[in-house]
Amino acid sequence: MTADGKYLLEIKDLSVTYRAVHSPVKAVDGVSLQLRKGESLGIIGESGCGKSTLALGIMGLIKQGSIEGEIYYKDQKLTGLPEKKLKKYRWKDIALVFQNSLEVLNPVLNIKEQIGEPLKTHYNLSPPEIDQKVVKLLEMVGLNPKWRHYYPHQLSGGMRQRVLLAMALSCDPELLIVDEPTTSLDPLSKNEIVRLLQKLQKKLGFALVLISHDLGVIKKLTSRVMAMYCGQVIEAGITSEVLKNPMHCYTRGLLNSSPNLFKYKDLWGIDGEPSSGNSVKGCAFYPRCCQGEESCSQTRPLLKYVALERMVACHKGGIETFLRAEGIRKTYKLKNMEIEAVKDVSLEIRSGEVVALVGESGSGKSTLAHILAGVLPAEAGRVFYRNKKVEGRWATKMIGGMQIIFQDPFSATSHRMKVLDVVKEPLDIIKRGSKQEREEEAVKALQTVQLPVSPEFLDRYCHGLSGGQRQRLAIARALVTKPKLLIADEVTSMLDPSTQANLLRELKGLQNRHGFALLYITHDLHLARKVADKVYVMYKGEIVENGVSFEIFESPKHIYTKQLLKDVLSVSRDAPGS
Amino acid sequence: MNKKRVTRLAEYFFTVWVIVTLNFLLPRAMPGDPFLYLSSDVGEEVIFSEEQRQYYLAYYGLDRPVGGQYLSYMSELLRGNLGHSLYYNEPVSHIILRRLAWTFFLVIAAVILSTFIGTVLGSISAWYREKWLDKFLFFNLIIMSEIPAFLLGLVLLFSFAAGLGLFPLSGAMTHFAGYENWWEKVLDILHHAFLPVIALTIARTGGMYLLSRNSVITVLEKDYLRTARAKGLSEKRVIFRHVLRNAMLPIVTRVFLSLGSLVGGAILVENVFAYPGLGHLMREAVMVRDYPLIQGIFLVVTICVLLANFIADFIYGKLDPRVNDYSETYGG
Numbered sequence: 001m002t003a004d005g006k007y008l009l010e011i012k013d014l015s016v017t018y019r020a021v022h023s024p025v026k027a028v029d030g031v032s033l034q035l036r037k038g039e040s041l042g043i044i045g046e047s048g049c050g051k052s053t054l055a056l057g058i059m060g061l062i063k064q065g066s067i068e069g070e071i072y073y074k075d076q077k078l079t080g081l082p083e084k085k086l087k088k089y090r091w092k093d094i095a096l097v098f099q100n101s102l103e104v105l106n107p108v109l110n111i112k113e114q115i116g117e118p119l120k121t122h123y124n125l126s127p128p129e130i131d132q133k134v135v136k137l138l139e140m141v142g143l144n145p146k147w148r149h150y151y152p153h154q155l156s157g158g159m160r161q162r163v164l165l166a167m168a169l170s171c172d173p174e175l176l177i178v179d180e181p182t183t184s185l186d187p188l189s190k191n192e193i194v195r196l197l198q199k200l201q202k203k204l205g206f207a208l209v210l211i212s213h214d215l216g217v218i219k220k221l222t223s224r225v226m227a228m229y230c231g232q233v234i235e236a237g238i239t240s241e242v243l244k245n246p247m248h249c250y251t252r253g254l255l256n257s258s259p260n261l262f263k264y265k266d267l268w269g270i271d272g273e274p275s276s277g278n279s280v281k282g283c284a285f286y287p288r289c290c291q292g293e294e295s296c297s298q299t300r301p302l303l304k305y306v307a308l309e310r311m312v313a314c315h316k317g318g319i320e321t322f323l324r325a326e327g328i329r330k331t332y333k334l335k336n337m338e339i340e341a342v343k344d345v346s347l348e349i350r351s352g353e354v355v356a357l358v359g360e361s362g363s364g365k366s367t368l369a370h371i372l373a374g375v376l377p378a379e380a381g382r383v384f385y386r387n388k389k390v391e392g393r394w395a396t397k398m399i400g401g402m403q404i405i406f407q408d409p410f411s412a413t414s415h416r417m418k419v420l421d422v423v424k425e426p427l428d429i430i431k432r433g434s435k436q437e438r439e440e441e442a443v444k445a446l447q448t449v450q451l452p453v454s455p456e457f458l459d460r461y462c463h464g465l466s467g468g469q470r471q472r473l474a475i476a477r478a479l480v481t482k483p484k485l486l487i488a489d490e491v492t493s494m495l496d497p498s499t500q501a502n503l504l505r506e507l508k509g510l511q512n513r514h515g516f517a518l519l520y521i522t523h524d525l526h527l528a529r530k531v532a533d534k535v536y537v538m539y540k541g542e543i544v545e546n547g548v549s550f551e552i553f554e555s556p557k558h559i560y561t562k563q564l565l566k567d568v569l570s571v572s573r574d575a576p577g578s
Numbered sequence: 579m580n581k582k583r584v585t586r587l588a589e590y591f592f593t594v595w596v597i598v599t600l601n602f603l604l605p606r607a608m609p610g611d612p613f614l615y616l617s618s619d620v621g622e623e624v625i626f627s628e629e630q631r632q633y634y635l636a637y638y639g640l641d642r643p644v645g646g647q648y649l650s651y652m653s654e655l656l657r658g659n660l661g662h663s664l665y666y667n668e669p670v671s672h673i674i675l676r677r678l679a680w681t682f683f684l685v686i687a688a689v690i691l692s693t694f695i696g697t698v699l700g701s702i703s704a705w706y707r708e709k710w711l712d713k714f715l716f717f718n719l720i721i722m723s724e725i726p727a728f729l730l731g732l733v734l735l736f737s738f739a740a741g742l743g744l745f746p747l748s749g750a751m752t753h754f755a756g757y758e759n760w761w762e763k764v765l766d767i768l769h770h771a772f773l774p775v776i777a778l779t780i781a782r783t784g785g786m787y788l789l790s791r792n793s794v795i796t797v798l799e800k801d802y803l804r805t806a807r808a809k810g811l812s813e814k815r816v817i818f819r820h821v822l823r824n825a826m827l828p829i830v831t832r833v834f835l836s837l838g839s840l841v842g843g844a845i846l847v848e849n850v851f852a853y854p855g856l857g858h859l860m861r862e863a864v865m866v867r868d869y870p871l872i873q874g875i876f877l878v879v880t881i882c883v884l885l886a887n888f889i890a891d892f893i894y895g896k897l898d899p900r901v902n903d904y905s906e907t908y909g910g
Contacts, residue, residue, distance in 0.1 A: 059808055090810030098808070103801040107900055108823055117819075118809040151899040167809075 006074070008207050009035040009058070009094075009175055014069035015231075016050070016057045027053040029231035029284075030069070032303075037174065040201065040208040042222035042239055044215060044254060046270075050231035051211040052099065055177045058209075059096055060086045073175070091118045095173035099180040100161050105152035111138075112148035115167045122171050137166040142196060158189035165196070169204070176201075177209045182217050194220050215258045219243055227251045230284035233303055235318075237310035244548050247306055247318035249289050249352060249515070256512075256533075271513055283315060290515030291320050291351045320351040320386070322485045322517050323372065323402070327381035330367050341367040343541040344381075349485060349534075352515040354508070356528035356549070358564070359538035365521045366407060368538070369489045372519070373404035385485070397430055403483035407490045409470035413477070415463035419446075422462060423476050430481075445476040448506055450499055467494050475503065487519045492527065504531055525568045529553050537561045586891070590884060597880045602651050604876075605869045606644065651873075660877065661870030665863070670874035673859065678878060680750050681848070681855035684771060685840045688778035693833050695779070696786025701822070703787070704794035715787070723784015728846035731777040735850060738773060745773050748852035774851045778844065782836070789832055793825040800824070827898055834890030838883030 016028040028050045035041055043051050056062055058071060060078060071078040073089060098104045105114055115137060116130040125133065135145040141162040152160060161181060168176060181197065182190040194217055201208055201221075210221050218225055218239060225239040227250060235248040246252040253270035272288035282297035283289070289296065296315050303313040312318040330342040341364040349355050357365050370376035372383055374390045385395040385402055395402045406412040413422050423442035432438060443453045449472040451457070462470060471494040478486060486507070492500040508531060510516040522528055528535065528549070535552040537545040537560065545558040556562045635641040639650065654661065660670040699719065703712040739745045746752070750770050757763040797803060798821065806820040845857030852858065856875060863871040895901050 056804075061804060061808055087810040087812075090808055092810065096808050098801065098805055101801060104805055106802040106806065106820055106824065108827075108898055109819070110899075117811060117815070121809070121811050121815070153900050 007034045007072070008037045008039075008074065009033075009209075010070075010072040011058070012070040012072075014054070014057060014067065014071060016053050016062055016065055016067055018053075018062075018065040024065075027065070027231050028057060031228070031231070031233050032069075033226065033233070033236075035175070035207050035209065038205050038207055039224070040210065040222040042218035042225040043209065043211045043228060044213060044218055044225060044251075045228035046213065046254070049228045051213075051228055052179055053231075054228070055096060055179050055209065055211055058177060059090060059094060088122075091168075091173065092122045092171045093173055094175045094177065095168040095171065097164050097168045097176065097178040097181060100157060100164060100184055102153065102160075104164065105160065107152055110149055110151055111155075111163055114152075115148070115163065115170055118167075118170050133170065134166075137170055138163075140169070140200070141166045142192070157184055158186075158192070161185065161189070161193055162196070165193075165200075169200070169206075172204070172206075174206055175209070176206045177211070179211045180213070181210070182212065182214055190217075197221055213254075215243060215255065227254065232284055232313065233311075234285060234313050235311065236303065237307075241310065244551070247310060247312045248285075248314055249291060249319055250285050252319065252352065252533075253288075253512075283313075290511075290513060291316060319353075320515075321348055322351055322386055323347075323349040323519070324384045324387075325372055325381065326383075328368065328371055328378050328383070329380040330364075330371060330376070330378055332367075340541050342371065342378075345538075345541075345543050346381075347536055347543065347546070349517050349519055351484070351517055352511055353533045354511060354518045354520055354531050355534045355536065356532035357519060357521045357536045357538060358523060358525060358528055360523060360564070363538045364541040365538050366489055369404060369487050369519065369521055373402060373487050375404065397426070399430070399432065399481050400484050401481065402485040402487065403478040403481060404487040405474050405478045405489060405491045407493075409467065409474045409494065412474045413462050413470055415461065417462055418458070419451075419460050419462065419465070419473060420458040422473055423480055426477060426481050441480055442476070445480040446473075448479055449473075449476045450502060451476065468496060468499065471495060472499070472503075484515070485517045485519070487521070489521045490523070492522070493524070500527075525565065529569075537564070590888060593884060594881070598652070598655065598877065599648075601873050601876045601880070602648055605867070605872050655877075660874040663863075663868055663871045665866045665868040665871065670870050673871065674856065674874050674878050677854060677856045677859045680853060681841060681844055681857060683767075684774055684778060684848070684853065684855060685837065685844055687771065687775045688782060689833060689837060689840060691775065691779040692782035692786050693829070696783045697790040697826075697829060699783075700787045700790030700792075701794050701825070703791045704798060707795060707798075716791070719784045719787045722780055723782075723788070725781065726846075727777050727781035727843060728850050730780055731774065731847045731850035734773045734777055746770050750854050770853075774844075774847050774853050777847050777850075778840070781843075782840070785836075786829070786832070790825065790829050793828050794821060797821050797824045827894065830897060831890050831894055834886045834893070837886040838879070841879050841882055 011031060011033045014028055014031045015026060018025045018027055031050075031054060033041065043054065045051055053062070057067060058078075060081070060083075067079060069079065073093060076089070078086065078089065105111075112131065112134050115134045119125045119130050119133055131148075134148050138145045138148060143159060143162045143166070147155065147159065147163075152163075155163065165178075165181075168178075178197065181193050185193060197208075197210075198221060200206075208221065210218060212218050222239045225237065225242050226233050227235040227242070227246075227248065229250050235242065235246065235251045237247075242251060243255065246255055250270065257269045270288055282299060283292070283301050286292045286296040299315075301313045301315045303311045304317075306312045306317050324346075325348075326346050328342050328345045329340075332339045332341055343364075345364075345368055347355070347357075357368070359365050367376065371378045372390075373396060374383070374393060383390040388395075390402075396404070417425075420439065420442055423445055424438045427433070427438040427441060433441075443458075446453050446458075451469060451472050462473065465473065471491060475488075475491060478488075492503065495503065504527070507516070507518055511518065520528065520532065532549045535546065535549045536543050537552065537556075537558065539558075539560045545552060545556065545561045552561065553565065556565055632641070639647060651661075658671070660674070662668070663670050663673055666673055699715055703715045706712045735747065739747045746769065751763070751766050752770075757766070803816070803820055806816050811820075841856065844855060845860060847853070848855040848857035849861055856879070860872070860875045862868075863875060
């Protein structure tokens, strides 16, 4: 029926507006999508982002609202079709597995009647034929056919999910929309349902639209994915790529909130709440975005290609790249030998990312850090900060620029200076504000790193401080210019665990709220596993492996990484806290 | 399951016993005794002398200790003997049976009519919720349901029977009428019953309307209705198999529970139309303190109510598959 290359389902600029008591709520706002026969598409997003409304909209089941835009099924335009004709498509061509709840099945009709009734309506089968088909359907979803004589309330949640699935498949639909198939299920039944859906799609070849906020399920079942926010598609692409490398702050936020992708990492939800559903003028995500600027609130960003098979709706083209280094090389010339400390290193740090640079001592990590910050000149290669080449000190001597914290606090902070002077020194250099303002900023920075702010302490000379205090002082000095990117070279090694934890959480908080990025150079893999989004593994001056932290930590590829992880992480398992 | 049924039955028997006992005690707690009015005709009261009273008290066993009276009352009851009416001088059971049929006739006709009309209007109202038709029905039926049945009866009686002369003023059928065939008899009965039934029906329709409107609206919002629509089922099937099938649950319960209260509610209407039902009889019995008759009527009404409850229980269990399972699981 379909010509080659034609879409099975095509949605053009669909909007759904619910009539509400006070003001209309736009639940779906200008969504377009295409789906070919047999394809699978995942739709992700927080609750209330319009995922389910989109599903109901496709089925033409929006009751208290109006629909704009067009929906095509094969060549038939479904929008605007009278109810009577639309009924012919429902279930027979497009079926929906509703979100599981006790109320989704009619409580007073038995399972057989509920699975079988569309067969009567659409194919006019006789009762024995229906019974036969129901038995077959139940067997197909792995449920004992005897259950067809029972009522919904007598079934467990997992069984009900299977019944819903069998019911949706009763008329062999070409398009199956599945709404949150695994919420409210225990892990075991969840896995079973996922496997079942995988198997059935392979066997029956229906196209699948899967709505879920469970990214693990999306990852397993779909080839393409769309992230929705406030009824708009905010990012779309190939599922594995999007989940590995989200290009929109919102999608990344969703990933950071998902415990099932990488179990060791800290959970961070997205700050703030979605707007109430009324169309805003600018970018809908702007109020919660960590890299939003005033200009974002002016116009609505369009969904545009930013890479192959990847679309993002963002004025900044997705998550900004803060730092990009290409082909960095550095050789130290000693008396009669050359040490290649850094060999052709390239790396990238995006807004709001914690990038861990791990490797053993002497692998060239610190040298690389110094080059990135512009402290040490590179022999070859270039460094860009926010797409501008780093030359001289411009990137480090501005508010909201780049800062580096050196490994050794004793040489990093002058022992002849007073605490307050050390911290406000960067502000003094760039002559920011009045003296009083600078002092206030400095005190704030000191509070952030949990140092005392009594006049007596502020007036103390640095040589009177302990190592840990000097370290924190150095961090406070870096934070006082509110950097967007912080290069932190083993900064927490001198801190006690509690201060370390507090500081890291503080930095993580900055990261999630303001898009602060951190290059975290460490040999502490436990910490790296906890905080890092991306990991670069350095060995003998080379980056031997890099990638998303869960990939590196769960399935390292390079032999050195494997060895490193095995040594560090398995030793600690025997002797915790070592 | 079986154990549950047994307990349930035991509960019913216990209730019957409590009521029978109360039934025995209540008339005896009333001031005065039956012989105050035994042979009083309208207008003139013949008061018995003390000797005569004592004689009759002894004759009917009313001078015995209460405990003894109770025992003999219970044993007679078990044999189906409701006693002998002091006023009508006839077995109580005969009188009640004769009158019960008329009350049942009124009540059942009114229940069927009001349920049907109420449910149909309620469903229409729910379907066109917030549209003008719904608002119109809602407003009018609320007003109607607030008028007491006897007042409505009086108005109907004055206007249609007394004023226009369309219907008879009283009774259940024309006295001493020689009917040519059964059809004429039926017509005559219907003619007499028309106004009382209408009065009762109108008084009850509002309640049924509100209940079914509410019930249908609730069902219309349910997820399973969206499921039914998604399946592309025909409108007819959605309405009857999914909406009404669920919406009727509270309606059925209400119908059966109201049967009992209707027997009581019919008292006033029967008196307005001088309709020879149980309600009318009860008034007469109370006026003359005919203990056995009052007890008999109370007993029959009670049993009617309990029976209606029992049937409601049973039917609800058949209609809603959840009931039995849940009460089993949660021990309720």
